[in-house]
Amino acid sequence: MDGRRWAGRCAALALLAACCLARGGSAERQFLNEWAAEIPAGPDAARAIAEELDYDLVGQIGSLKNHYLFRRKSYPRRSRRSAIHITKRLSDDERVSWAEQQYEKKRTKRATVRDSAENLFNDPMWNQQWYLQDTRITPSLPKLDLHVIPVWQKGITGKGVVITVLDDGLEWNHTDIYANYDPKASYDFNDNDHDPFPRYDPTNENKHGTRCAGEIAMQANNRKCGVGVAYNSKVGGIRMLDGIVTDAIEASSIGFNPEHVDIYSASWGPNDDGKTVEGPGRLAQKAFEYGIKQGRNGKGSIFVWASGNGGRQGDNCDCDGYTDSIYTISISSASQQGLSPWYAEKCSSTLATAYSSGDYTDQRITSADLHNECTETHTGTSASAPLAAGIFALALEANPNLTWRDMQHLVVWTSEYDPLAGNPGWKKNGAGLMVNSRFGFGLLNANALVDLADPKRWKGVPEKRECIVKDKSFEPRLLRANEEVVIEIPTKACEGQENFIASLEHVQLEATIEYSRRGDLHVTLVSPSGTSTVLLAERERDKSPNGFKNWDFMSVHTWGENPTGTWVLRITDVSRRIQNEGRIVNWKLILHGTATQPEHMKQPRVYTSYNAVQNDRRGVEKMTDFVEDHTTQENLSEKPKVTEDTSSSSDKAEDKIPSEAMLRLLQSAFSRQMAQKRLPKKTASEKLNIPYEHFYQALEKLNKPSQLRDSEESLYSDYVDLFYNAKPYKHRDDRLLQALVDIINEGN
Incomplete structure (x- = not known):
């Protein structure tokens, strides 16, 4: 008897826990006493529906013709549960083509968490508007404004x-x-x-x-x-x-x-x-x-x-x-x-x-x-x-x-x-x-x-066209950890049709992807011209099992290209989480562009290296080769250069990033209270190996410890320990930047 009672109590507790979890999962969405509906017959029909179904008609929604907002009389202002039966009754009305209960959306303001030309204006803060007129005096800063x-x-x-x-x-x-x-x-x-x-x-x-x-x-x-x-x-x-x-x-x-x-x-x-x-x-x-x-x-x-x-x-x-x-x-x-x-x-x-x-x-x-x-x-x-x-x-x-x-x-x-x-x-x-x-x-x-x-120069762009490319015979493809799904997409860009495209603007990949851990997905699209675009990078914090449903991944990276040829879609998971699995359910490629090349694009785009000139004039060390995010053999030859440096042009850019020296300097900056014998030595050569414009690349490499050399691993571990144990600032970014400032000040 006791066993049955205990089993019953366990079952009840399990049911209660399940209910709590279910309620907790839906608590993120708060449903409101507001229903939006599309009513093609217009305002008279909307008023009639409101009267018949016991709603208050709030009014038209913005500039959207035949879209109206209703409130239910004698109904709670907000609820954790959607009123599906009320929505269904509204949407089932033959005068209503669509209805949806409104819910609260989380929206965040995009401020950060922390909060000659000099005499043009008498406004007291004009001289602090460095982005409109470059008033910065630090010699290491490039000459820039808008x-x-x-x-x-x-x-x-x-x-x-x-x-x-x-x-x-x-x-x-x-x-x-x-x-x-x-x-x-x-x-x-x-x-x-x-x-x-x-x-x-x-x-x-x-x-x-x-x-x-x-x-x-x-x-x-x-x-x-x-x-x-x-x-x-x-x-x-x-x-x-x-x-x-x-x-x-x-x-x-x-x-x-x-x-x-x-x-x-x-x-x-x-x-x-x-x-x-x-x-x-x-x-x-x-x-x-x-x-x-x-x-x-x-x-x-x-x-x-x-x-x-x-x-x-x-x-x-x-x-x-x-x-x-x-x-x-x-x-x-x-x-x-x-x-x-x-x-x-x-x-x-x-x-x-x-x-x-x-x-x-x-x-x-x-x-x-x-x-x-x-x-x-x-x-x-x-x-x-x-x-x-x-x-x-x-x-x-x-x-x-x-x-x-x-x-x-x-x-x-x-x-x-x-x-x-x-x-x-x-x-x-x-x-x-x-x-x-x-x-x-x-x-x-x-x-x-x-x-x-200027109207005397600008010729309006040709009419916009949209070409949809899809494979009607496509069957869902399985994807697991450390695997890759490759889909080749040949297209003539709707040639012979009124929506033919010869010059691209936006490209959208609309896809439905089911996956056990959404944040481990990496999606790349390669155009017929060879431009490789990352449509989705991994997101470590995204553990959702919901995947993507008819989501539009949009790119502007192929702007101006001719879309005719074979596109290559690559969807991968390199997380090494062996339990991950899912499938590519469907996709379509949506090409936006024009049938003819816009007038301004008939001559090649000319880039002026005014910044390199300004750097040289102000005595700032010239920049070296750029570092590609995903350097490949095919694009190495196209890697842009700001200036030629014959003494080092044969070296790979990433080899120039002095991550070991940077580690030593950062380690020192966070070790002020340590015994002198444990302080890393800072030689002049190490300082010279880190021109200011290389701080960014060095820090980028520190964010990817798997890419560090063996000689750097222990330094990295020490640096991380010191970083998190140092005297706390309001933000860790402040602490890191203070370390860099210390480095710069000591180098001058």
């Missing part, structure tokens, strides 16, 4: 262009913003009113939107803060992040007043935690499509998106469906050192780069702040996207007839790789364009972009 001043000198300052910032609100009465504030570009979707003013709290949590707007449109010569990139443009704010975010709220924000707003700037997205895969919902996707087709009187809204700050978490922005969209211009960051910051993500969808914060000692971005204050500490890709939006506003003033695709072509064709050439990963694609998964096509060059956009 080339905005030459555009201003032509009288182009953003006049007549309207930008709205989708964020947590806008302090529109700020004295450096008010003169440029546009209420027609503003709304509060959190409180459903026309005032986007942010909610104040003791931590100033809602400063993000005001800072982003200030970068774009701070007033010039008013003795307040700094100067916006497009300081005569009009700016609005959409308050939508300071509360529950739903698909309907995102759609309403993305599609707000598209006949009036020219540019939408967004510095947020799904969590950059290295394990989230999420994109726009059905409504937000429709809002993007509506904006592209109807915005700006049919020329298309310009959507600018921050690429993400999940670099330290090993995140990949190809898992973010907002930056991975063909409709957005995804912008990454570079530091004042001309390097990829610690927070930046790598992916094939990034189109270009603007400046932002870098390491602990680097300067950051200047802007307006809450309570009519100013800041010089705006950070992350959050700060890069508004700078890009401001540059695009300058281009639209110069040529208001630019379409959304014209703008993307201008960005691709005028962005510069040379200022960022000291970073690994640059490759030349089949159209002669330099591209990098960290930076897209390079650093934005406002002057070059605006010059090319």
Whole structure:
């Protein structure tokens, strides 16, 4: 009897545990008393449905025609469980073509966790805006800025262009913003009113939107803060992040007043935690499509998106469906050192780069702040996207007839790789364009972009076409750890059809992949021209067994290439987790482009090595060969060079990375309290082996200990122990950077 009772209790406990687990798994999603529905018959039918089914009709969702939001009367505001029966009753109505209960979406602002030309303006922080006019005096820094001043000198300052910032609100009465504030570009979707003013709290949590707007449109010569990139443009704010975010709220924000707003700037997205895969919902996707087709009187809204700050978490922005969209211009960051910051993500969808914060000692971005204050500490890709939006506003003033695709072509064709050439990963694609998964096509060059956009020079790009390539006979392919699935995709790019493509823009791989550990997947696509693109890199923190379902992996790396020929898709798992398994269920390749080559691409892209000249003029040691992320025998000969160095040109770049010397120096920097006899010796030759521009490559190698030589392994172990046991700083990045500063100071 006791045995049966004990068995019964065990069974009950097991059932309770299972229920708790089930509830815990679904607790991440909070369902709301809101239903979105598509009702083709229009508002009268929507009102009738609301009355018959006991709903309150909230109204139309943004600019989406025949899409309505309903609330159920006498129903809880939020719940952990979806009301499937209510949704079914609504969707079963013959007047409803689609219905979905809204749920809360987690969205994070993309600021980092931590927070001559000199006399042009009287604004007190103008001289700190190093990214607009290079005021940096450290000799080791390359001469860099975004080339905005030459555009201003032509009288182009953003006049007549309207930008709205989708964020947590806008302090529109700020004295450096008010003169440029546009209420027609503003709304509060959190409180459903026309005032986007942010909610104040003791931590100033809602400063993000005001800072982003200030970068774009701070007033010039008013003795307040700094100067916006497009300081005569009009700016609005959409308050939508300071509360529950739903698909309907995102759609309403993305599609707000598209006949009036020219540019939408967004510095947020799904969590950059290295394990989230999420994109726009059905409504937000429709809002993007509506904006592209109807915005700006049919020329298309310009959507600018921050690429993400999940670099330290090993995140990949190809898992973010907002930056991975063909409709957005995804912008990454570079530091004042001309390097990829610690927070930046790598992916094939990034189109270009603007400046932002870098390491602990680097300067950051200047802007307006809450309570009519100013800041010089705006950070992350959050700060890069508004700078890009401001540059695009300058281009639209110069040529208001630019379409959304014209703008993307201008960005691709005028962005510069040379200022960022000291970073690994640059490759030349089949159209002669330099591209990098960290930076897209390079650093934005406002002057070059605006010059090319001049209506006297610019010929609008040909009509967009879409060619879908798939294998109807494809059967699911099994994939296990340490194995590779290779799929060859021959195509004539829809030759002989009205959607034939001869010159590529975006390429999408839509795939369904079932896998036991999603983060171990690595997906590569090789074009007929030989351009190899990583569509998905491993993400160590992504342990999800959910795989990918009809996910669009998007790449811009083959821009300008001819798609005809055989594409090669490689899906691998090199994790050595022998329990991993899954299958490639289906796929299709979606080619976007034009039937003829755009006019500006009929001559080869010419890159000017102005940065190498500036380095030489300022007495900075010349850069050596670049380091490819995945160097192959085929592309070794195409590895770009900044300067020729006859004394070392035959050496491999990776052999020049003084990781052993770096380890010794770092070990010493963290060993201040150790006995002198245990301190590693630092010789002059070791210091000379680490020019400043090599710090990045050396640190990159330290992040891959499996690649260290035998002589470095014990040094690496000691360094790691010291690193984690050192006096704690607020951030480990601060601690590492302080060590580097110590090294530099000792070397001078």
